[in-house]
Amino acid sequence: MTLVEQGATNTLPKLLARNALAHPRRPGMREKDRGIWKTYSWRDCQAHVQALALGLAANGFGRGDKLSVLGDNRPRLYWAQLASQAIGGMAIPLYQDSIASELVYVLDHAEVSVVVAEDQEQVDKVLSVRERLPKLRLIIFEDPLGMSGYCNPMLKSFAELEEQGRAFHEANPGHYATELAKGGAEDVALIAYTSGTTGRSKGALLSHGNLIAVSESFVSVEQVNRGDNWLCYLPMAWVGDSIFSLSASLVAVATCNCPEGPETVQRDLRELGPNALLGPPRIWENMLTALEVRAADASWLKRKAYTYFRDIAVRRELLKEDNKAIPFGVRVAYRIGEFVVYGPVRDQLGLRRARWCLTGGAPLGPDTFRFFRSFGVNLKQIYGATEASALVAWQTDGEADPNTVGRMLPGTELRIGDRGEVQVRGPGVFKGYYKQDEATRDTLTPDGWLKMGDAGFIDPRGHLAIIDRANDVGKLSDGTPFAPAFIENKLKFSPFIREVVAFGDQQPLVAAMIAIDMTTVGKWAEQRGMPYTSYIDLTGKPDVAALILGEVRKINATLPDALKVRRIALLNKELDADDAEITRTRKVRRGFIAEKYAPVISAFYDGGTQAQLTMDITFEDGRKSKLASTLLVHDVDPVAGTRQKAA
The missing domain is CATH 3.30.300.30 (ANL, C-terminal domain)
Incomplete structure (x- = not known):
């Protein structure tokens, strides 16, 4: 009996096992290191996750324990999360730029026993607050550079942990399959800490069922193809990355590509040319700023051409939004602009092959949204919250609108509550906040609807329009x-x-x-x-x-x-x-x-x-x-x- 047959695909590690069995040689993940892309097949990913999971088991990690990852996007940090989940644990990704005091709060509140850190810098941050973390037993480092002089017994390298896992497998050949089969959709996969705009972050309990249901719903309505390349560059602690880089990629059998580092994202994006891209507003705002700066620095002729065709594109986009006829002259100028400006700009941004791009996490200004769409980027808005497994609404290709966030995903219901507050109900709604029952009661209505905290309304087309945070209006x-x-x-x-x-x-x-x-x-x-x-x-x-x-x-x-x-x-x-x-x-x-x-x-x-x-x-x-x-x-x-x- 195979791993998949023992429990269908109701957890993320079981989806990985399915992909390794059905598509063993297809690329599951890539990472760029020293200028070279290294590819890991789905079979490779499964082998690493199993070795890591059994290495954790050999060190006493088991069902109900918590593991945190701390660092930039790296395949091994994603594998570590899946490894903890495979043997009944929970993953808690952290923001890589968190200062020590922020780490202490989350690690102590979540009672984390294992931290997987990317490099020496992240290890040092954890060690500096070690005395304030009574539950912490093990720190695993991914990059051994600079770690040779450390003698702390809590420290282990990735290679050492995987070697322990392989030895554990030889002594206990059925342990991984048994633990994997025990997992179910209702098990907590992730404790995602909120951004904390109004106070301390809260740990949202998201189950395997939550993450998989939202991912399947999204894949059912968006144009996602098996083997699509996605760039995984957003903070791993953001629930949007957990959904797209981890859960949805497993559901859709898409390939996650990790850039060399934060400073090389734009270069790696252009080199990879992903089939889709998710970015919060700051990414699109930064792209637009960089374009405007380059245009201002260009020669007089190039600057004039850019400005002329930009204005043509925006005019055309406004006419399309208003369902008005586009004059013949504008249509001709736009076709010329595709060869002179729009295509080269998309190529510079790394978006020439992108079938769709998404923005979410916060409102994006309508002018910025309109700019990218006018240049041929199929940018669409999505809407969600950590407590809703990142996503509740999306826009179809033909209904992208800077003033709305689109329609509800299949299976998700919407209503407008008191003071115009948006409320949703569906399979992605979380199980509650970890150790914060009162906050959970405040966030969920007695009949099970999630209060999103935003003021909004439903327009005549059935689209949800968000005004602002309810408390800010x-x-x-x-x-x-x-x-x-x-x-x-x-x-x-x-x-x-x-x-x-x-x-x-x-x-x-x-x-x-x-x-x-x-x-x-x-x-x-x-x-x-x-x-x-x-x-x-x-x-x-x-x-x-x-x-x-x-x-x-x-x-x-x-x-x-x-x-x-x-x-x-x-x-x-x-x-x-x-x-x-x-x-x-x-x-x-x-x-x-x-x-x-x-x-x-x-x-x-x-x-x-x-x-x-x-x-x-x-x-x-x-x-x-x-x-x-x-x-x-x-x-x-x-x-x-x-x-x-x-x-």
Whole structure:
């Protein structure tokens, strides 16, 4: 009897066993190392997972235990998660850029007994907090570079653990098959910690059944082919990566490709040319910024050609959205643009072979969304939450719309609850929060619907439209509805603006704190012979303030009068997850920011022209320092600003 026959395919490790049996030589995973792509067949992946699982068993790991992975996307870190699940354990991926204090909270709260770390840097972070982790028994390192001098008995290399697993198999030949068969759909596969926009992260319990059901539903409606190449580059701790790089790839028999490192993602993306790509808004915003910068640096002729055909493409896209006829001249110009601009741009981005691309995790500005679609990238929005196994809604090819997130996946139900809050029910809804029963009760309705925390509505086509986080939606003092994310996404379309936090609830006007994009503003300054020494120095330049004010005025021209941004302040540092201003997935922690930057907000609305700030700065090693500074407040429209002060 085969491994698959012993338990169908109701767990992720059983899906791996099925793929190894049915497609033994097909590529299951690749990773790039020193410029060379190394391929692992499905049979190879299965062999490594079995050896790792039995190595864990030899070290006392068993049913109900927890294993964390910490590092960049690596096949061995994915295999480690599957290995723990194969013998009844649970996987808990961590953000690779987490500081030590963040690691302590998750590892201690989840009672993790084994950590699989990518390299020496990650091992050192775990060892530095070892005394605060009573449940931790074993640390496994993937990259042996720099580890030869370590003598800690808790440390084992991957090679050593796999060798122990093979020896364990010889002594216990039926152990892996027996443990694999015990697994069921209701077993917890993953404890996915939320991003924590409103406080401490919570551990969402996701079962094998949750992950597989959502993956099967997605594969049933999206164009996914066996053997498709996907680039696995997103943080492994983000539930979106768990669904697409681990669960959906197993369901669809797709090949996951791990880049050499975070700094080589764009180059590896272009070299690989994946068949599909998932990226949160910051990825698409960064791509757009890079394109605009390259266009600005090009020769006069190339710059003019890019601008002309870009405007043609956007005009065509707007006409398509409005279901209007596209003039003959626009159609001809667009066909020429495909050879001159659009095709080469997709090739530069690595998207020439991509049949579909997805954005999710946070709202993407409609202008950015429209730009990529106008250039021939089949970009579509998806919607979900950690508690819903990442995905509840998606857009079909013919219904991509910057103003909605599409229709519900098959098997998932939708309703709009109190205060316009989106609620869903379906096979992907989690089993609850780990050790947080009260939070679970607050998130699930008595009749089993998951509260998504977003305000939204269903449009006449049956598409779900998200307004903003339910707690963030408010009104200006004159009663005008105010959704800060709408303003922020508009402003972030500018290549000179990296982050925005908008204010206006119960206030007479909209104001915004803006963090510049250091790369693009720095290049802009260099082209004008403007010297600067640091981010703080650059943001303090009057010419930079004038540049950003000009960008805000351009965006204001597209906004209703009541929602135009009237006052801004340029931040003297980027919003940083280490300082708890944003989450690791770059979501704004509005409550924390409102408290930390209270003097700036007060200056916005009492007519002040500057604000004094003293704030804590956190370094990568966890050390803190104080930063005292003065932030200037600027009126976007000086006349309007004068009227506001008089009022």
